[in-house]
Amino acid sequence: MEVIKAKVLGFCMGVRRAVDIAVEEAKACAQENSRRVYSLGPLIHNPKVLADLEKLGIQSMDGGSFSANGSSCAVIIRAHGVSPAAEQKLRGKGCRIIDATCPKVKANQLKTQELSRAGFHLFLAGEAEHAEIEGLLGYSADAPYCAVTGGADEAREKAAQLFEKNKNAKTALVGQTTISEEEYKKTAEEIKKYFPGLQIIETICAAAGERQNALRELLLETDAVIIAGGSESANTRRLLAIARQSGKPCVLAESAEQIPAFFSAYEKVGLCAGASAPDSVIDEIERELKRISHFA
Numbered sequence: 161m162e163v164i165k166a167k168v169l170g171f172c173m174g175v176r177r178a179v180d181i182a183v184e185e186a187k188a189c190a191q192e193n194s195r196r197v198y199s200l201g202p203l204i205h206n207p208k209v210l211a212d213l214e215k216l217g218i219q220s221m222d223g224g225s226f227s228a229n230g231s232s233c234a235v236i237i238r239a240h241g242v243s244p245a246a247e248q249k250l251r252g253k254g255c256r257i258i259d260a261t262c263p264k265v266k267a268n269q270l271k272t273q274e275l276s277r278a279g280f281h282l283f284l285a286g287e288a289e290h291a292e293i294e295g296l297l298g299y300s301a302d303a304p305y306c307a308v309t310g311g312a313d314e315a316r317e318k319a320a321q322l323f324e325k326n327k328n329a330k331t332a333l334v335g336q337t338t339i340s341e342e343e344y345k346k347t348a349e350e351i352k353k354y355f356p357g358l359q360i361i362e363t364i365c366a367a368a369g370e371r372q373n374a375l376r377e378l379l380l381e382t383d384a385v386i387i388a389g390g391s392e393s394a395n396t397r398r399l400l401a402i403a404r405q406s407g408k409p410c411v412l413a414e415s416a417e418q419i420p421a422f423f424s425a426y427e428k429v430g431l432c433a434g435a436s437a438p439d440s441v442i443d444e445i446e447r448e449l450k451r452i453s454h455f456a
Contacts, residue, residue, distance in 0.1 A: 161424070161453030163446055164382055165431045166374040170442065172367035172435035174262025175204050178239035179213070181260045185234055186216040195256065199236045200246065201291055203260065205393035206436040207414055234258060240291035241265045243298020264337050264365045265292055271361055272334050273299040280359070281305035281322060281329040283315060285347045286336025290394055293336055305329065309347055316350040323354040331355040337365040338395035338435075340372060340402070367435055368395050375399050375432045382430035384409035384423060386449065388442050389434030396434030415441065416448035424452040 171179070186197050198221045202210055210220065218236070234256040237247065241261040250257060261269075275282060282300050286293045288308045300306040305322055309315035322329055333351060335344045341364060352358050379385060385403045389396030391412060403410035409426070413419055423429060429449055433442050 161426065161449060162428045163431055163449045164378060164428060165442075165446070166371070166378045166433070168367075168370045168374040169431075169433050170437070170439050172365070174239050174264060174365070174367070175436045178203055178236075178260035178262065179209060181258060182213055182218055182236050183216060185236060185258050186213070186218050189234060190217060195232045195234050197234045197236065199238055200242055200250070201238050201240075202392070203236060203238045204436040205396075206390040206434075206438065206441075208441050209436065209438055236260050238291065239265070241269055241295040242291075243295050244301075245298055246295075262337070262365075264363075265295070268292075268334060268337060268361075268363045269295060269299045271363075272296050273302075275332045275334070275359075275361075276300045276303040276306075279304060279330060280332040281326070282307070283318065283331065283333045283347070283351055283358075284308045284335070285315070285333060285339055285344055286310070287394060290336060292338075292394075296334065296336075311343065312346040312350045315347040316353070319351040319354040329355065331357070332359040332361060334361045335363040336394065337363060338368045338398060339364060340398055341369060368398070371395065371399060371432065371435060372402055375402055375430075378430040378432055379403065379406045379408060382408070382428045383426040384428075385430040385432065386410070386419060386423070386445060387412045387432055387434065388414075388445050389437040390414055393434045393436050396437070399432060399434060413445055416444045419445065419448055419452070421452070423449065 182203055189195050189197050197218045199218055202220050235250050236258045239262045282303045284296055307318040309318055333348055348360050387399045400412045
């Protein structure tokens with residue numbers, strides 16, 4: 161078997177930055193024995209990385225149920241960001257706040273807030289329950305209208321509903337940073353059928369697009385594909401969706417143990433990874449693919 165790796169692999173800038181910030185804070189607090197370290201929700205969406213961070217003493221916690229003594233705690237805001245209200249609540253408890261929000265996500269948050277205060281009716285393209293969208297909703301508090309759209313069909317429905325209420329609404333579209341360019345474009349097209357003047361904000365992270373394009377290239381030269389990454393990761397799930405559209409065998413694997421045995425029969429297997437997949441997991445999966453090929 162020949163294992164062909166995608167041109168773009170490993171942590172994206174935002175994930176690496178968040179992990180580095182968390183590790184540095186954990187080590188500093190451990191040396192000083194000064195305070196406990198928490199992350200406001202999972203720092204990133206990868207089980208291996210989260211397990212490693214937990215070994216360093218970083219505990220993931222739900223902001224709504226946080227009851228520890230704030231003055232003795234350091235709280236890391238995860239890469240996906242949080243709403244202003246959630247951050248303010250922690251500051252009110254006296255917590256030391258370390259903001260590890262991805263710079264791209266932070267830029268989207270501030271742009272959403274700007275549009276909201278300017279009176280724009282907003283459409284947020286992405287997954288309603290994703291942490292990034294939840295944070296963006298908090299930054300859209302001043303908007304006269306804000307709707308989350310999970311795809312082109314839902315965008316059309318939401319646009320039609322707004323059109324019935326306000327045909328002259330000033331509108332703008334903001335997307336989750338990990339959304340695919342194709343999905344974002346289709347969402348915009350449906351909204352523009354009702355609001356031709358829609359402002360489309362360029363919010364897709366370059367890292368997500370690079371990984372998606374690298375996967376498309378990989379699919380052209382392989383028989384099957386493994387996508388390394390966490391099942392909770394939105395950008396990893398989008399890679400899996402792209403692979404499935406090709407019709408070629410594909411699977412999302414959080415570890416080498418999740419590689420299907422039948423993959424040993426393929427001559428060329430592609431290996432790509434989500435933006436939160438660490439090098440250690442990618443290497444582990446590559447080694448396992450090579451190992452099982454000997455038993456084919």
